[in-house]
Amino acid sequence: MKGSDLISQAKNTWCPGCGNFVVQHALKDVLIRMHDAGHQIEKFVLVAGIGQHAKIFDFMNLNGFYSLHGRTIPVATGIRVANPDLKVLCIAGDGDCYAEGLDHLIFAAKRNVDITVIVNDNRVYGLTTGQFTPTSFSGFRGRSTPDGENESPLNPLLLVLSAGATFIARGYTGRREQLKDLIGMALEHRGFSIVEVLQICATYNDLSGYYNERVYTWDEDGVSDFNSAFNKAREWDYNTDARIGLGVLYRQDKPLFEESYPVPARPAISDRHEAIRKFLKERA
Amino acid sequence: MAEGEVSVIIGGKAGEGISSAGQVTAQLLSYLGYRVHMYLDYPSLIKGGHNYCVVRGTTGYVGAIRDKADCLVALDKNSIDRHARSLLPGGALIYNADTVRSGMGNNGTAVHVSAILSAETAPEVMANSAMIGAFAKVAGIVWHDVEEVFRKALMKAADLNLRVAGRAYREASNQLSVPRLNQPVLPVVTGNEAIALGLIEGGLEVYYGYPMSPMSSLLHFLAKTSRDFHVRTVQPESEIAVVLMALGSAYAGTKAAVGTSGGGFCLMTEGISLAGIAEIPVVIVLGQRTGPSTGLATYTAQSDLHFALNAGQGDVPKCILAPGDAGEARELSALAMDIAWAYQIPVIVLSDKLISEGMFSIGPEPKIPALRSLVGNEEPEGPYLRYRITGSGISPLRFPPLAGGIVRVNSHVHSEDGITTEEPEMTQAMADKRQKKMEVLSREIEDLSPVAVGGDPDAITGLLAWGSNKWVCNEAGEQLGLRVVRPKIIWPFPAREFASAMKGVTELYAVETNETAQFARYASLFGYRTKGNVLKYDGRPFTVEELVRELEKAIS
Numbered sequence: 001m002k003g004s005d006l007i008s009q010a011k012n013t014w015c016p017g018c019g020n021f022v023v024q025h026a027l028k029d030v031l032i033r034m035h036d037a038g039h040q041i042e043k044f045v046l047v048a049g050i051g052q053h054a055k056i057f058d059f060m061n062l063n064g065f066y067s068l069h070g071r072t073i074p075v076a077t078g079i080r081v082a083n084p085d086l087k088v089l090c091i092a093g094d095g096d097c098y099a100e101g102l103d104h105l106i107f108a109a110k111r112n113v114d115i116t117v118i119v120n121d122n123r124v125y126g127l128t129t130g131q132f133t134p135t136s137f138s139g140f141r142g143r144s145t146p147d148g149e150n151e152s153p154l155n156p157l158l159l160v161l162s163a164g165a166t167f168i169a170r171g172y173t174g175r176r177e178q179l180k181d182l183i184g185m186a187l188e189h190r191g192f193s194i195v196e197v198l199q200i201c202a203t204y205n206d207l208s209g210y211y212n213e214r215v216y217t218w219d220e221d222g223v224s225d226f227n228s229a230f231n232k233a234r235e236w237d238y239n240t241d242a243r244i245g246l247g248v249l250y251r252q253d254k255p256l257f258e259e260s261y262p263v264p265a266r267p268a269i270s271d272r273h274e275a276i277r278k279f280l281k282e283r284a
Numbered sequence: 285m286a287e288g289e290v291s292v293i294i295g296g297k298a299g300e301g302i303s304s305a306g307q308v309t310a311q312l313l314s315y316l317g318y319r320v321h322m323y324l325d326y327p328s329l330i331k332g333g334h335n336y337c338v339v340r341g342t343t344g345y346v347g348a349i350r351d352k353a354d355c356l357v358a359l360d361k362n363s364i365d366r367h368a369r370s371l372l373p374g375g376a377l378i379y380n381a382d383t384v385r386s387g388m389g390n391n392g393t394a395v396h397v398s399a400i401l402s403a404e405t406a407p408e409v410m411a412n413s414a415m416i417g418a419f420a421k422v423a424g425i426v427w428h429d430v431e432e433v434f435r436k437a438l439m440k441a442a443d444l445n446l447r448v449a450g451r452a453y454r455e456a457s458n459q460l461s462v463p464r465l466n467q468p469v470l471p472v473v474t475g476n477e478a479i480a481l482g483l484i485e486g487g488l489e490v491y492y493g494y495p496m497s498p499m500s501s502l503l504h505f506l507a508k509t510s511r512d513f514h515v516r517t518v519q520p521e522s523e524i525a526v527v528l529m530a531l532g533s534a535y536a537g538t539k540a541a542v543g544t545s546g547g548g549f550c551l552m553t554e555g556i557s558l559a560g561i562a563e564i565p566v567v568i569v570l571g572q573r574t575g576p577s578t579g580l581a582t583y584t585a586q587s588d589l590h591f592a593l594n595a596g597q598g599d600v601p602k603c604i605l606a607p608g609d610a611g612e613a614r615e616l617s618a619l620a621m622d623i624a625w626a627y628q629i630p631v632i633v634l635s636d637k638l639i640s641e642g643m644f645s646i647g648p649e650p651k652i653p654a655l656r657s658l659v660g661n662e663e664p665e666g667p668y669l670r671y672r673i674t675g676s677g678i679s680p681l682r683f684p685p686l687a688g689g690i691v692r693v694n695s696h697v698h699s700e701d702g703i704t705t706e707e708p709e710m711t712q713a714m715a716d717k718r719q720k721k722m723e724v725l726s727r728e729i730e731d732l733s734p735v736a737v738g739g740d741p742d743a744i745t746g747l748l749a750w751g752s753n754k755w756v757c758n759e760a761g762e763q764l765g766l767r768v769v770r771p772k773i774i775w776p777f778p779a780r781e782f783a784s785a786m787k788g789v790t791e792l793y794a795v796e797t798n799e800t801a802q803f804a805r806y807a808s809l810f811g812y813r814t815k816g817n818v819l820k821y822d823g824r825p826f827t828v829e830e831l832v833r834e835l836e837k838a839i840s
Binding site for chain 2: 008010040042043045047050055057058061062063064065066067068071074075076077078079080081082083085086103104106107261263264265266267271272273275276278279280281282283284
């Protein structure tokens with residue numbers, strides 16, 4: 001299997017220079033690597049929300065569920081409940097995952113369901129042409145806030161850390177090789193994994209210069225220590241000027257959600273009917 | 285007492301076990317060969333307040349209550365104040381002597397509950413067993429039968445409960461005649477239990493639910509019986525997650541269902557629309573309660589008909605079924621699963637508080653019709669196309685992992701391979717495909733006995749009924765000589781069978797528990813206009829006498 005086998009014939013409609021290309025090709029390379037290591041590509045399912053990020057659904061040759069805005073994670077959870085043999089990957093956006101579907105993100109982390117969530121965080125709504133999102137800088141001037149909004153951004157890393165995520169990483173579309181490694185590690189992680197991707201929006205929010213000056217790579221010492229992760233995550237609050245760490249923030253082992261819902265052997269229809277007859281006999 | 289007919293009211297405070305007392309009483313009557321129905325009336329609180337249930341036993345199937353009772357079992361004074369006027373002449377009052385000084389004119393049966401409990405060192409929660417013991421004696425039920433039913437109904441704690449009941453039984457004296465009937469004993473279940481059985485018979489593998497009255501007990505029942513029936517239950521964070529998880533499971537080939545009431549159904553509508561365009565099977569049980577909004581959390585209504593019909597943006601292909609009691613709830617829930625998976629659409633089972641939380645005798649074997657049209661499962665040439673356009677509109681359904689194939693489902697308008705498109709031709713072709721499925725389904729449902737006729741089937745004056753008004757309408761129809769026409773499959777509308785059921789009817793009156801005659805409005809879309817509507821919207825069910833009175837007024 002070649003990388004090009006994973007790219008569909010659908011016409012790509014992202015803006016030139018869009019960070020989504022970087023995520024798409026990083027994912028493609030990771031999947032090829034995993035395929036070569038023995039994973040079956042037909043066991044991967046890509047669940048997309050709604051937003052520019054989600055168009056990756058059309059552009060990849062993968063099983064997929066093109067869901068609703070904010071609703072990648074519940075769909076992915078349902079897929080895992082049905083068949084824990086499938087590798088389920090959500091591609092979500094910041095508006096998608098941190099606004100409309102925030103509850104699902106928190107609960108997936110809390111449950112430690114074995115899915116990977118990649119959040120293409122460009123800190124702006126692209127598809128709807130440039131409004132502020134939960135991670136936009138304070139004072140963001142967009143079409144819905146011409147005078148600048150007065151809210152503070154969410155720090156998604158702190159959020160998922162406190163909710164119980166067992167693999168948390170931050171990548172940047174300006175650091176492709178690292179991003180690839182982070183996505184690969186997330187997919188290999190057993191449990192809920194999230195890769196928060198700082199992604200530039202070439203049209204509405206090109207923060208390349210800002211990020212390039214500030215990003216550095218975290219060392220991985222104490223990567224399973226909650227307090228250490230907490231402090232690292234607080235270094236940059238997505239608003240005030242600070243260094244911006246990239247890499248794996250936190251990694252932990254916890255029992256999986258799916259283990260509390262083991263798939264029972266499919267009972268014969270006659271067994272179920274017998275169980276019903278038994279129940280009704282007790283009620284007669 | 286009327287022959288083969290007995291009604292018992294049991295009242296007390298919340299937390300005194302009124303529901304379980306009603307259940308045991310219903311099972312006791314059932315054990316004597318009666319067909320039984322229980323209506324449970326309780327406010328939305330945990331302790332205190334006033335709870336009561338009406339248990340009615342008759343010779344034939346039953347699903348409605350009457351105004352008057354043969355026996356009132358009062359665990360507190362309030363129950364006497366509220367229900368004494370419902371006692372028939374010659375009816376029996378049984379009261380808890382600890383909380384009620386004396387019965388009406390001292391002719392009731394006093395049960396010395398605390399003395400009995402302390403003699404047996406039994407906990408306070410067993411007070412209801414003492415009351416049932418007294419009832420059994422008053423009703424002339426032999427002790428052996430009480431013993432049998434307690435052992436079945438209470439399992440683990442049966443012995444102590446029986447000792448408590450036995451003391452009250454021996455202290456009371458016989459007053460009524462509730463003879464054993466010479467007919468087979470039938471199982472007694474709640475509507476939600478029947479729905480669960482039907483879903484299981486339809487192949488249910490995983491049930492997602494967020495707690496909400498009156499559907500929580502469906503989640504509870506399936507959770508409790510998970511090992512017996514091999515159904516997994518999951519309680520997600522919201523009804524949005526509930527329906528989307530179900531769609532995720534169905535995408536991966538696992539049969540899922542969900543249940544909720546109006547408020548949760550509001551949140552589910554985006555998922556229903558998604559199921560429509562993405563062609564993913566899912567069954568949604570909608571247990572209606574009094575609305576709008578939070579309304580009356582623990583009382584009934586039939587006011588979500590148009591909401592269900594119109595749930596989801598766009599022209600959503602779907603199917604809506606409305607059972608009239610537990611037996612039908614079982615059959616139609618199984619059918620709902622079959623239709624959902626055969627046609628790859630969302631199917632809504634419209635229940636309400638009366639059905640879901642009521643108890644009913646049900647027949648031992650359900651009649652679940654086999655669908656004829658499991659079309660689209662032939663293996664076509666070429667690559668797998670999730671939305672292959674076929675003559676029936678139904679595409680072959682496959683699940684990941686699919687060797688050599690890709691399974692894509694999409695909330696956008698899409699091509700046959702599931703990839704998004706905005707082309708006008710494909711947009712129209714996919715809309716036609718979805719509507720084609722509805723045409724095939726419309727034809728098929730006509731052969732599934734979608735419309736029931738009750739009351740006097742030859743009468744020219746008709747009652748238009750649906751859902752839980754089945755039995756109250758049938759009884760009123762028999763008394764007044766009215767033909768009850770009641771669709772069980774609501775959407776697609778069974779035009780042929782409805783016309784056949786209506787043949788010869790010259791005047792039609794709708795009976796509904798909502799304030800705007802929702803079904804009458806719906807029927808008018810198909811050219812059926814009602815001359816008048818008898819509506820009730822106080823959260824409570826029609827009693828038979830009440831409906832007869834209201835119909836006499838409306839029709840004269």
